[in-house]
Amino acid sequence: MPTPTSHLKHTSPQVNGSSPTKLRMIDSHAHLDFPEFDIDREQVFDAMRSAGIESAIIPGVSPEHWDNQIAVARQFNCPYALGIHPWYCHSDSLTLFDDLKERVSRCCDDVKLVAIGECGLDKLRKSNWQAQLIQFERQLTLAKELELPIILHVVKAHNEMLTLLKRYALPKGGVIHGFYGGVELANEYIRLGYKLGIGGLILNDRALKLKNCIASISLDSILIETDSPSMAPENSAETRNTPLVLHSVVKEIANLQKKTSVLISEHAFLNAAQLFDL
Template sequence: MSAQYSIIDTHVHLDFDDFDDHRAYLFKQMRAGGVNTAVLPGVSPVNWQKQIQIATEYDCLFALGFHPWYLSDHIGKDLDALSRILEKNKNNNKLVALGECGLDKLCQTPWQKQLEAFHGQISLADHYALPLMLHVVKSHGEVLSNLRSFKPKKAGVIHGFSGAPELAKAYYALGFKIGIGPLLLNANAKKLQKTVNELPLNAFVIETDLSQEPSKKPLESTNIARILHLIIDKMAKMHKKSGVLVSKQMLANSIELYNLQ
């Protein structure tokens, strides 16, 4: 595949254990396809040190935080641990966001525990002047309400967005980028396609959200560059723009989102 675009995968879980055997190959393949770097989202304190080590070894970026699915029974202690590791890495230019955090009505984690973790992470994002990487499932009204109440100093990104234009516009009005992933390539994703059609290109960043290595599929199925190229080509067709123009806008949006130099 020709590296015709220069792009960033804004959300990919290459620190997960599933990728241990093929991580080096995937980073090499990614860069050969024009993907300059990737952002490794934080999901649990268990993963943080591994994220930092991989970001150092492979010269990529990372976020620190905890995902609603992985919350423990000790939110206060976990927030203290997050505060300590953020303080330790506050001058590490590979740390670009706080998250992924947010609210999820489909997971088993009690709602009050999710809210406590979410509020605490918004506060830490403010303290360290980091954008928020948000995971939102069936709870857009509650997340928007919290964002309007807390008014975070930095906005961030709504990762893996799948909703209607009205929701995306509400986040965009608060300064958030909309994370667009492989769902856009699904012919049945009509709401998301309408969103991408109706919002300006500077509202979006692109992501693969890869989180596991398919054990019975060739590595080509996890070709990060190929997936991102397909998303760009789809967006270009929808906006009647060239793929090169869209790729340049996605790169500029990612640089703006994560304050990259």
């Protein structure tokens, strides 16, 4: 059985052949280790792969999650990241960060460990803001030392984020996951070498600023993601999001860019493969 990784490296889309064209996609941000998927994880992966979604990158959120996260990633042959999400920066203690360093060093020979994250800054969580800043700067240092890309969660803290990204100048850059801003902000991140993770928010009819932004930015800067099980599209009957939503995300980006879904999915696929060295 070829692994999804070898599959990623050796297949090419049938754009010109006689076989029907099928999109190929990677969900660049999906928490498929979360308990919402415990009852039917295998079926979800089967459905993804039947739909051309070859893999998903599983981000880390906290020490309590890492064991199960890595087990799920290994079981389903998914790339993964390790990090401390801002919501889980319960303290600024060095012990919490040392846990991360120790776990990363244990996994550093694992080719499936592809990034540090998700980590970042979230101003809607004011109670732990100082701890967020301290733990985030430590994770920036770690990503820089290990020359790994970083998966960023940024909510209402773009000024602080841009300042830190300029200061740390990570060699591999990373992705602003769940990007929701306008074109000016998008271009600031792109100039620093970051990509934008575009997900279900783009399906919201009121997300006009985001839609305008996506209509005009370079396709080389786009990744596609779902943040499953969170972020189910507003019009969905499901409360649990799944990577299958990627088809609608690609279709909407294609509409906005006035390009085909094949072109969009192929760009996003190759962007993810390049950023995370898949």
